[in-house]
Amino acid sequence: MTPENFLEMKATIDRIYQIVTDNSFSLRELLALADKIQRPSAENLPRHIRGFAGRIENKITNMRTAKNLGYELGLSSSKVETLARDSDDDAKALFWDELCERHQLPGRPLTTGLLISACQGAGIKSVQDDLMPPSHVEAIEKSYSRLQQDIRVKDVLPYLRDRGMMLWEDIDYITEPKTNREQFKCLVDILPLFGKNAFDNFVDALKKSGHEHLAAILMNELENLCEDEYDVRDLATEDNGDDNYSISLYILCCLIYYFMPILFPL
Known part of the structure; x- marks a missing residue:
């Protein structure tokens, strides 16, 4: 070298x-x-x-x-x-x-x-590449009220710690507020900081801590968001197909217009 x-x-x-x-x-x-x-x-x-x-x-x-x-x-x-x-x-x-x-x-x-x-x-790129994906954030936001109503935060945190996702100091920060409601708010708010697998780890922790119904709500919400995204993509594809067909038809008409006198002179 x-x-x-x-x-x-x-x-x-x-x-x-x-x-x-x-x-x-x-x-x-x-x-x-x-x-x-x-x-x-x-x-x-x-x-x-x-x-x-x-x-x-x-x-x-x-x-x-x-x-x-x-x-x-x-x-x-x-x-x-x-x-x-x-x-x-x-x-x-x-x-x-x-x-x-x-x-x-x-x-x-x-x-x-x-x-x-x-x-x-706003077009501010590279805020962080390893944050929780936007669809996962949105699924949690859409399920926020139901999660807040039923979750027992202190029962979920040990499983997040066991998965290696959080340190004890992270857990201390979450449990610093005295009420379960405020602890949940803090937990949900910092979850995006823990990377692309944070949502899956959170769902797994919910299942293992006796919150299976909340895990199901989150997964259903994520599936609905994914379906909506695919519908939009399919619609965009159909629109592009229609546009391509119109362009092709226009080009064909132009070719006929210009070459007809040459091929079939009067």
Whole structure:
């Protein structure tokens, strides 16, 4: 191997390492980062949300991106524009103000799943490649009320720990709130951080902890979402087929129009 090849290989490895590092989130890292964020508008956000947003902040490079994220979070255009004026054209300040505003809206508060989906909708790429897939997040969101009503969080957590998905410090963070309702909210909110297999591990933990009916609800919801996705793809395929047929017919008509006088002169 020549020195040039060695240096090129080393540079490639360094780039791969940097990508992995940039896209690696653990709950411990997010909580540590949250404690370093010194923005007044972020103080009311849960620590894991604050830390996760801290990693996204560097990707908010202009006002257009910040505004699009606000729209994707469900804020009205008038509210986004008002926040934008108050931010003095500071995209990062607008980003934090939007998160705070969204968190204060009635109904479901801001979650990591919602923030991830909003980032994808706003065109903010590579938030994290190893997060829970959007369809899994949506299945949990759609089942949220029933899960919250029946789940016993402390019965589920040991199985997630046994699967190697969570550390004891993660479990301590989830069980820090005193009520089962708040513990469930925290559990669901951080689940997307635990990767592509988090949903399957969660379903398995539900089955083993006596929550088989909740596991069935989640799986049914996921199947319905997948069926809807396939229906949309099939419809798009049919539309493309119709478009291709129309284009072919148009080309054929043009050929006939131009070559008819040559083939059959008057």
